[in-house]
Amino acid sequence: MDLLLQFQRILESDPLIDEVGFVHPTQFATLAEDSTGDAAISDGTTFWCRDHKLGVSTQAVLPLYNEAKRAFIAAMEEYKRLGDGDDGLESEVMKHSKALLLLSSDFGTAWNSRKLVVSKKQQLSMYMGELLFSALVLSCSPKSDQAWSHRRWVIKSITGKCSALQEILGKESELVEKIAERSKMNYRAWNHRCWLVSYMTREQVLHELKKSRNWAGLHVADNCCFHYRRRLILRILKDSKLENASPGYSAEVSEVWKEELDWNEMLIKRYIGREALWLHRRFLSLCWMKQFATNLHDVSCHFELKISTSNSFNSFIDNELHLLNSCSTVPNNDFEDFQAQATYSATYILWLTKQIPEFWSEFQEKLTIGNLKTMLSKVCPERSFLWDSLID
Amino acid sequence: MGELAAEKHVQYILSAERRKDDFVSVVLEHLRMNGAYWGLTTLDLLGKLDTVDVYEVVSCVMKCQHESGGFGGNIGHDPHVLYTLSAVQVLALFDKLNVLDIDKVTNYIAGLQNEDGSFSGDIWGEVDTRFSYIAICCLSILHRLNKINVEKAVSYILSCKNLEGGFGCTPGGESHAGQIFCCVGALAITGSLHHIDKDLLGWWLCEWQVKSGVLNGRPEKLPDVCCSWWVLSSLIMIDRVHWINKEKLVEFILDCQDMENGGISDRQDDAVDVYHTYFGVAGLSLLEYLGLKATDPTYALPVDVVSRNFLGS
Numbered sequence: 001m002d003l004l005l006q007f008q009r010i011l012e013s014d015p016l017i018d019e020v021g022f023v024h025p026t027q028f029a030t031l032a033e034d035s036t037g038d039a040a041i042s043d044g045t046t047f048w049c050r051d052h053k054l055g056v057s058t059q060a061v062l063p064l065y066n067e068a069k070r071a072f073i074a075a076m077e078e079y080k081r082l083g084d085g086d087d088g089l090e091s092e093v094m095k096h097s098k099a100l101l102l103l104s105s106d107f108g109t110a111w112n113s114r115k116l117v118v119s120k121k122q123q124l125s126m127y128m129g130e131l132l133f134s135a136l137v138l139s140c141s142p143k144s145d146q147a148w149s150h151r152r153w154v155i156k157s158i159t160g161k162c163s164a165l166q167e168i169l170g171k172e173s174e175l176v177e178k179i180a181e182r183s184k185m186n187y188r189a190w191n192h193r194c195w196l197v198s199y200m201t202r203e204q205v206l207h208e209l210k211k212s213r214n215w216a217g218l219h220v221a222d223n224c225c226f227h228y229r230r231r232l233i234l235r236i237l238k239d240s241k242l243e244n245a246s247p248g249y250s251a252e253v254s255e256v257w258k259e260e261l262d263w264n265e266m267l268i269k270r271y272i273g274r275e276a277l278w279l280h281r282r283f284l285s286l287c288w289m290k291q292f293a294t295n296l297h298d299v300s301c302h303f304e305l306k307i308s309t310s311n312s313f314n315s316f317i318d319n320e321l322h323l324l325n326s327c328s329t330v331p332n333n334d335f336e337d338f339q340a341q342a343t344y345s346a347t348y349i350l351w352l353t354k355q356i357p358e359f360w361s362e363f364q365e366k367l368t369i370g371n372l373k374t375m376l377s378k379v380c381p382e383r384s385f386l387w388d389s390l391i392d
Numbered sequence: 393m394g395e396l397a398a399e400k401h402v403q404y405i406l407s408a409e410r411r412k413d414d415f416v417s418v419v420l421e422h423l424r425m426n427g428a429y430w431g432l433t434t435l436d437l438l439g440k441l442d443t444v445d446v447y448e449v450v451s452c453v454m455k456c457q458h459e460s461g462g463f464g465g466n467i468g469h470d471p472h473v474l475y476t477l478s479a480v481q482v483l484a485l486f487d488k489l490n491v492l493d494i495d496k497v498t499n500y501i502a503g504l505q506n507e508d509g510s511f512s513g514d515i516w517g518e519v520d521t522r523f524s525y526i527a528i529c530c531l532s533i534l535h536r537l538n539k540i541n542v543e544k545a546v547s548y549i550l551s552c553k554n555l556e557g558g559f560g561c562t563p564g565g566e567s568h569a570g571q572i573f574c575c576v577g578a579l580a581i582t583g584s585l586h587h588i589d590k591d592l593l594g595w596w597l598c599e600w601q602v603k604s605g606v607l608n609g610r611p612e613k614l615p616d617v618c619c620s621w622w623v624l625s626s627l628i629m630i631d632r633v634h635w636i637n638k639e640k641l642v643e644f645i646l647d648c649q650d651m652e653n654g655g656i657s658d659r660q661d662d663a664v665d666v667y668h669t670y671f672g673v674a675g676l677s678l679l680e681y682l683g684l685k686a687t688d689p690t691y692a693l694p695v696d697v698v699s700r701n702f703l704g705s
Contacts, residue, residue, distance in 0.1 A: 062415050073468065107422045108514075109470040115516055149518045156517065185613060187568060194564050223610060227566040230555075234564065283555055351595070386598045386635045390591070 003060060004067040006047060008099055013041070016052045019139040020102050023048065023055040031055065065103045072096040076113055090117050098133060105141035111150050124162060130154050131168075135175060142183035148192045159199070166204060169196050173208060177215060180225065190224035194231045205235050209256065213263070220267055223276040230283050233260065237287065260284055265323065273340030278348050285320065285348075289313075289356050321366055324349050328375060343380040346372050350390065394646040396681065397654060401669055402440045404654030405431045408666050409444075416665075424466040425456055429478035430670035436485055436694050437673050437685045446486045453479050454491065461493070461500030462514070472514045473501060477526040480533055484697055489534070498536040501527050509544030510562075520561045521552050525574035529691060532581050533701055546584045549575050557592035568610055569600065573622040580629045580690045594632030597623045616658045617648050617668050620675035625689035628678060638679050645672045 011017060023031070031048050042048040048055040056064070075092040082089060094117060097110040104110075114133075118126045131154055137147045151172065159165060176193040180186055197205065209232045216225045233256070240253045261284050268277050327345035330338045350372055373391040377384055409431055411417050420427065432449070435441050455467045456479065462471025463479040476497065483489050504512045504527065511523040524545055531537045551563045552575065558567025559575035572593070579585050600610070600623060620641055627633040647660045648668070655664030656672035677687040686695040 062418060065419060104419050104422065108465070108472060109422065109468075112470050112514075112516060152518065153516055185610070187566065187610070191561055191565050194560075194566065195562060197564065224566060231564045279556070286555060347599075354591070354595075382637060382640065383598060385637060386595065389632075389635050390595065 003046070003064045004071060004099060006043070007056070007064060007068075008095060010041060010047055010049050010054060011098065014049065014052060014054075017049070017054050018136060019053045020136060021053070021055050021140055022058050022061060025057050025059050028055075028057060061103060065100070068096060068099040068103060072100045072110060072113070076109075079113075079117075090121075093117055101133075101137055101147075102140065105137050105144035106146045108146055111146050115150070115153060119157065124158065127154050127158050138175075138179055142179045142186055143188050145188055148188045151192065152195060155196075155199070165199070166201065169199055169204065172196055173212075177212070180219075180222070184219075185222050185224050187224060190228055193228055197231050197235050200235075202236075202239050205232050205239075206252075206256070208232055209236070217263075217267060220271045220274045220277055223279065226276050226280040229260070230280065233257075233284075233287075257284065257288060261288065268323070268327075272335075273337035273344065275340070275344060278344040282348055282351055285316075285352055286355055288316065289352070317366065320349065320352070324367075330379065339379045342375065346376050346379075350376070354390070394643075394649070394651075396646065396673075396676065396683065397649055397651050398438050398683065400651065400654030401649075401656070401673065402435060402438055402443065402654070404650075404664070405434055405666060405669065406443060408655075422465045422469055423475070425453070425463060425475040425478045425482075426465065427666055428453070429481050430666045432482055432485055433693065434666075434670045434673045436697070437677050437687060439685060441485065446488070449482065450486065450488050450491060453482055460515075461496035461498075470514065471500065473504065473511065473523050473526045473530070474513065476501065477530045480530050481691075481693055484533055484693060484701055487697075487700060489701070492534075494534050494536065498531060498534060498539050501530055502536075502539045505540050505545065509541060509546070509548035511545070521549055521559060521571055521578075522561070522574045524549050525578040528578045528581050533691065537582070542582050546579065546582055546587070549578055550584075550587055553588075557589055557596050566610070567596065569597070569619050569622040569626070572597070573626050576626045576629050577690045577692075585630065588630060590630040590632060594627060594630055594635055597627055597632070598635045614659060615644070617645055617656060617675065618658065618671040620645060621671040621678070621692075624675055624678045625692070628689045642676065642679050642681060645675055648672060 025045065028042070028045055028048060031042070041050070046057045046060045072093070075089065075096045079086075079089045079093050093113050097113050100107055100110045114130065118130060131151060134147045134150045134154075137144060141147060155165075155168070155172070158168075162168070173193055173196060176189045179189050183189065197208075200208065209229060212225070212229065212232075216222075216229060219225055236253055236256060240250050261281075264277060264281050264284060268274070268281065271277065324345045327341045330342050332338065349367070373387055376387045376391075380387075408417070408427075428449070432441065432444065435443065452467075453463070456463045456465070456469070456475065458464055458471035460471055462473065463476045464471050465475045469475075480489070480492075480497070483492065501511075504514070504523070506512060506519065510519045510521075511527045512519055513523045527540065528537065528542075528545060531540060549559070552559050552561070552565065552571075554560060554567050556567065559571050560566050560568065561571055565571070576585070576588065576593075579588060600619065623636075624633065624641075627636065644660075645656070648656050648658070648662075649672070650657065650664045653664070654669075655666070656669040657664045658668050673684065674687050674692065677684040678689060680686075687693070688695050688698040691698050
């Protein structure tokens with residue numbers, strides 16, 4: 001039981017530990033040598049702790065895991081037998097499940113035991129404690145399905161009982177961004193962030209969209225963060241269609257849309273051949289065009305509004321085709337990015353024409369589909385089966 | 393083109409089954425039931441299911457059943473639909489579904505359907521379209537689909553459809569090939585594929601075939617063998633598999649083999665594992681690679697197992 005006791009003692013001695021990592025034994029010497037800052041707690045070979053960061057030797061993981069698992073199972077058996085109300089047994093379960101989960105983050109039964117204990121106590125502070133703990137687990141296992149799911153369980157449990165929910169949601173969103181910085185294209189993390197949106201207020205959603213723009217602009221290959229923006233935008237769109245939505249809000253939505261389209265175009269021109277940017281544009285353009293479709297086919301729509309909508313629509317199409325032309329030239333074959341840009345721009349236009357058949361004639365006048373097929377077959381021959389099927 | 397090192401893969405899986413004390417086996421022990429499904433289905437596809445002791449397997453599986461009717465990932469672990477499906481699939485492989493108290497398993501799963509038609513993974517309430525597929529697939533195999541509200545289950549899945557035609561975990565979630573497989577599979581089993589725009593979805597899926605021939609699961613990701621399964625089976629279910637280049641995909645999967653020790657990895661030169669070995673072999677089976685049994689894309693089991701289950705032997 002030595003290893004486990006040591007591990008747990010270190011965890012208890014510093015409740016502010018916010019990061020756990022696994023270190024190769026040869027690295028321990030280097031860590032010990034670094035004498036800047038506070039002195040580290042270290043036994044030289046197995047554990048190292050400083051500045052609220054805990055390092056565990058990779059060699060210790062298996063024996064530590066076995067000990068933690070044994071202790072956890074024993075504690076759970078006792079807890080189930082002698083049950084609730086026994087604080088001592090509860091804290092044993094929490095202590096051992098903590099150790100076990102830091103070593104095996106998807107050990108579902110251990111997460112469940114914590115849910116059981118916390119849900120019986122019904123104390124807000126314990127729920128908050130679970131958020132802190134799962135953040136610690138995520139520091140070494142950022143993709144842990146169970147850890148993210150545990151956070152959702154906490155939020156669902158405290159909704160309605162906690163006045164600080166908006167603040168908590170804000171912090172959740174920030175946590176995802178922090179983790180996403182180190183763990184690129186982390187599906188589980190961003191999925192969690194999307195899940196939060198349904199709990200946000202209208203103002204918070206707009207705020208999130210503005211606040212997360214800079215980060216997205218620095219991570220243009222990360223489709224997850226652009227999907228998140230689409231999630232936010234869809235929510236904004238849904239809100240604007242509600243009966244109590246003010247006309248001012250609708251105008252704000254149009255603003256948001258235009259800004260996002262322009263910003264996307266700027267990024268496309270700057271970062272050549274980035275798929276995520278083009279996929280984002282598909283969504284933005286599709287929704288924008290659907291807006292036009294609604295106005296143009298709306299019988300009750302004012303004649304002048306129809307003319308101006310029609311003009312806006314035509315200039316929109318012109319702009320997109322202009323973008324296609326500028327992206328279609330492949331200056332040289334040394335960098336795959338130019339070819340990718342050509343593929344994505346052509347696919348983008350093709351995709352739009354397929355989604356909105358009502359505008360097919362408009363596109364056809366200004367563009368030769370035959371050219372699109374030739375271009376796609378040339379820059380992206382490995383998908384020839386696809387192009388043949390889509391373009392008759 | 394390389395060849396499938398079938399015998400090596402059989403040896404790899406059998407030895408992985410026996411190894412219980414090394415690091416990898418130990419820290420993945422909570423999902424041993426899934427591992428059993430991946431390993432045993434692969435053996436069956438390679439025609440070597442008889443190399444394992446059926447009674448040992450069945451008895452191990454049953455020891456993982458909880459009093460609620462659901463199965464845990466290993467003996468003594470909490471039940472979850474993820475392991476319940478694998479347990480049912482493993483029993484189906486050996487034609488041993490008769491050892492189950494079918495009503496008990498059915499009640500466990502049906503009890504996890506929520507008001508909005510979605511399914512929770514277990515009593516703790518996490519919702520995900522994967523669990524919808526699992527519930528529908530499992531109950532279908534047990535001939536008990538009528539015990540859930542199929543209409544609501546379908547409408548929930550459709551609410552998770554994104555604008556580009558893909559599906560996410562929950563409404564508004566990002567599309568992912570794995571989630572798409574689950575949603576399309578669930579819709580296929582419930583006869584609801586007409587709700588899908590097949591061209592749109594087919595297009596999205598085919599966009600993930602990169603130059604090497606293999607498939608990603610999402611934009612800008614590295615190609616991965618397991619994605620071959622999800623994308624391929626989805627394309628087959630919506631009748632658009634002729635849109636991809638199958639030859640290149642076969643080449644890629646074969647390149648991911650460890651020709652010396654057996655097993656398949658996510659991409660060339662990476663470490664192998666049972667999960668990717670299964671998806672690689674199953675993927676090749678879907679691509680009609682000679683020497684492999686045919687695989688049913690919806691149930692992720694050999695076709696003869698599915699036929700036996702639904703048509704009787």
